[in-house]
Amino acid sequence: MTGAPTGLACSWAFLAALLALTGVIAGAELGGDFRLTADDGNSFSLAQTRGKVVLLAFGYTYCPDICPMTMAELSQVVKALGKDADKTQVLFVTLDPERDTAERLDLYLEYFDPRFIGLTGTAEAIHDVARRYGVRYEIHRDPNTALGYTVDHSTDIYLVDPRGELAAILPFGTPIGRTVAVVKESIEHGAGNGTSK
């Protein structure tokens, strides 16, 4: 491919910027920063993770199947990342703040990887984050179960790049090798080209 003339390249950049701007105004942009409570009880802002690749999962500790599978997968991903694990942060946002206290989240995640951070907050705050990332969830009351209710929720994992941009959405079932590759790509991309946007 031949390079575009400079004038054209500039106008493209301008157009892209314009489109990005209108996207924000229209509220169409997915993702973005948020502030919740971490499993150590302290306030946590996504902005703290800038410079790292974030794997953002949503679920709840009473989840009978999908969440443990997802978190076990993520622990294998982090293991497979080797020293790149330092440049990666797994976050688990509970969709069940009623039962998932910071303490319970801490205990839960410790079994997968102590470096994982659990996040909770008010129902409103969590709903806001879920909405911005396009997470669907619904509480199903079921008095017949010991748990009282379950939370039906979408299963994607969101990859936020070192600049804080939502860079990929990994569906449940993505092979671990593929997830590792996407994370490494994002780390390299973030390190080499941090000012492109």
Next chain:
Amino acid sequence: MPSPLALGLLAWVLALGLYADSTIASQAGPRSEAQLAPGWGPLSYEPPEPGHYRLPPLGEAADAKVLDEHGRTRRLHAVLGGRIVLIAFIYTSCSDINGCPLATAVMHSLYATMQRDAELKTRLRLISVSFDPRYDTPERLRLYARALRGDGDDKDWSFLTTSSDADLKPLLASYGQAVEVEPARSARSADAFAHALRVLLIDPERRIRNIYSASFLHRDLVLSDVRTLLQEASVPRPVPQQALEPSPDGSPNRSSDGSLDGNDDRLSGIGDDPSGHDAEADQTGSGSLGMRRGAGALADLPRLASEPQLGLPPLPVPSDNPLTAAKIDLGRKLFFDRRLSFNETMSCAMCHIPEQGFTSNEMATAVGVEGRTVRRNAPTLLNVPYVERLFHDGRESSLEQQIWGPMLARNEMGNLSVGAVLDQLKQLPDYDGRFQATFGRGPSMETLGMALASYQRTLLAADSPFDRWYFGTRDSAVSAAAKRGFEVFRGKGRCAACHLMGSDHALFSDQRFHNTGVGYRRAMGDPHPVQRVRAAPGVHLEVPRSLVESVAERRPSDLGLYEVTQEPADRWKYRTPTLRNVALTAPYMHDGSLATLAEIVDFYDRGGIQNENLSPLIQPLDLTEAEKEDLVAFLNALTGRHIDRLVADAFAAEIGDRRSDPASAASHDSGGSRR
């Protein structure tokens, strides 16, 4: 004392630890088998052997308006792109892991297989279509695609959504995908969807061949089915059958195709009707024979050629070969003379069939004497005097000289030398004195060419409905659809960039050569390993291609204009043909590989076929379905007015044949054809 939570998780982690494999399937081990769909794990039985079973067509894959992950509006048919397609209806925020995530995981596994398998990579395409346009915006699908496909080709795996529920509903209905909206139960939650997983396998002819539910969706089963489809040979697509019978009032019956006036092309049509060839009850039958009966009527060709026709520029006639009635008559006689071929069986008219648009509707590529293979489609002779460089590759510059190409080609008329043809003519009694009377000299390389060229210069066909509207300003000459189609033709469709028009006439050709990728595909495309051969009506044999090739004549390679110029950039460039009478001249392209006008429009809508020399003029067009239909209506309005006069004239012409009865052969000529 550990809590129950900790114990439970411990069990999980221990169990997962035993499964170090990187696929979710193996991690799913601890779950009871009943809860996970088979697609998540290894198949518990052997998949059926490809090709040892049939996948009967279950219906047509409908078209629809969709949005791709870049936010571009596309037609679903264009995305199918003539490949075998696995299409899944999903939404990315689905919570049922035996639903959409299963479909996506199986797709990913197939995608990975495709990257290792060259045949699958060129033949298979994966499409995930969201039925959740509100959440699954192109942006979200792009993020999804990045995770699953990285920088891979979106032609291998496309993610589609729709721009609105209005576009979505007909799409779901036509594919039988029931989706029920489960309304949100609280202000905090969003609507969810109840749906049964449906993943469809579609063949290159856009027929649905299998539908997988969650219980049967498994990579290995899909692969067996895909390989079974790959083994089905490419049977040539049927040429569209036009009704041959005149309408009850005796008026031409083609008036529904955009020409409100109707046209004088009642005598045109295909010979054998290929529709229904797959049925056991099918019988071959020639439509031509019925049409010929009583239809012959010699025309005043010199006068027809001298009358200006609306839409055509003045007829170019070389100064050293002015048109005369005698030359035209002699040329016509030669044109229909089978004795001018190597084994006295083949005339010019047997590939340039008058009632088939002076080309052959039944052959994608021509067949020469003794069934020899010709690599290209016979071009129409209608309006051929306006073609500046003849043959698909432009290697000849005048009709007078061009005629010697097919005369001497080993796989066409097969004559061994110029002298052999001239000697034959000199000893045929019905030609005795004809050349002398016409040219003042006997048959020669030059005079034979002059006579045949003169007849061909009379094969003019314009004054079409389009001409009467556009050049003749008769507003009612064409339909509104054809008028809209004309706007697409010279606007969004960019057709007029090559199919040029002038201010007071139009040849619909720039007389230049372009690479559309058709030649590239012919040369570089992977042939099917198995060829489907029709042995009898309703009886097909699947024969390994290697076996066919061991007994068949190999199709000669074809590099287009490169063969003339030896310029590497000219590989697979072919001449822009005229579009006049295009409704009568199927199949299309230099190799006859496209059967219908709709296929042509689809082909250019897709942006041709990618290759390094693809003409930059050819790019995806994003035409809507309505625009495509309008374009076809426009093309159907380009059929010339007086074609029947040419065809009837041809029907009346004597056929030079060694075996013909002298009495009938001499009906309008002084000499018999028997020596």
